[in-house]
Amino acid sequence: MSALVRVLRRAWLVVLVVAAWELWTRYAEEAYFPPPSTILPALRDLWFDGPPSLLFLNETARDDFAASLGHLFGGWLLAGAAGVLVGVLIGRSTTAREVFDPVLEFLRAIPTPTLVPFFIVLFQLGATMQIMTIAFGVIWPVILNTADGVRGVDRLQLETAQVFGLGPVRRLVEIVLPAALPKIFAGLRVSLSFALILMVIAELVGSTSGIGAQLINAEHSFELPTMWAVIVFLGVLGFLFNGVLLLIERRFLGWHAGARQTAS
């Protein structure tokens, strides 16, 4: 019962806003603001009128999602791997940090969307351009967080390990990386939400397939309900990604003393 009250206490405004939106848009009949009862069917018609065995995904959805999410996770994983590598390198050595920090800060300061046209010339239109745009844009939080986490490793633990004869590789794998894990994870979570944004912008600027391309198609054919449907879907996707990563973080890093401060 108290759980129900708690849910109601948090949900009433959402219900109220959606209801008000429905009522107002029906009353106003403004073409730019379709009611939710029009947006949801548009979303179904666009992607979700497929067979139940395929989670209702239709053919368009299977193509679009495979392309977009493939680029998204491709770029994110690439940035994750490279970012952890560079982050460990920079975090372990003060000299390396002092040498690379200014260069990294400089590259990080350039807004990635302004580089999309350059990446289009460099990689041509296609998967490589999309993946590289995402990877370039989201690598910075991973590098910075990894370096930060690695720097915070307990010196005593490292020296103890050295006394016990653990080599540098084992020290890295068994002490440094586990200690830095919560920070690395927080960096990856921030990166994933950036990756979604960059996926959309890269597809809006230069692509004919994928989720962002549907948005452009809807713009050109003035299909406002479809446009709203894609926007809502992207919002839900962002919400889910963040939620899933938080869940993984709590599930697997719950034991970690350093995990509590980064989980929010």
Added chain:
Amino acid sequence: MIRLSPPRRVLHAIIGIAGAAGLAELAARAGLVDSEVIPPVSVVLRRAAGLLADAGFGDDVAVTLEGWIAGLLLAVAVGVPAGLVLGQFRALSAAASPLVEFLRTLSPVSLIPLAIVMFPETFQMKVFLTFFAALWPILVNTLYALRDVDPVAKDTLKSFGFGPLSVLWRVSLPSAAPFVMTGVRIAASVGLIVIVSGELLAGDGTGIGGYITETQSSGGHTDLMLAAALWTGVIGVAANSALVRMERRAFRWRAAA
């Protein structure tokens, strides 16, 4: 405030920058990469300096700055009062938080096509996008900052007979202000990214984003594209450090800020 850095650090920084620039320059000069596509660093820097004298680019920068600042100011004007109102009523802020959380994950970039058809005037479109991107960091930071206000200070004023508005003005607002400022700083950097993205897609060739798109379509001079991207980064860094300096000056009394 000038802080003297230890010379070793400066030396390392110079080695890093010079090394990276030198390697990139060498790779382009030696033909390891196609210098038509990836121009040497020296060429990009020369183009960037050349853009300073280019009146057309100056106008584009001015257009971007105008839209960016207008959107930010609008977001402050809406976000701070909204945060204050929500922060006053615990029940309201609990109910608003799922809504705010959802709207803030909604990437403003996905709203660009909608904003383009909705606002026939490009400038309004850009102000709206910047506003929408900037609103959430400011609103959320205001809301969280109000939660952290020292309850003892509030209760003390209350027991001396100060009304709720007076408590808000004398205690809550000053104590929340530095954190709100941090929200404004985040909003400024997100806002710049979003407004330039909007310009890339608006198709009327105005603003920094418009300049880059036009350069791309008129022969794809990557050196000019990179030079314009470079200036965008410089603008972002300059704005951020200006805001930090403002923060330090305004909240000097607060050691933690």
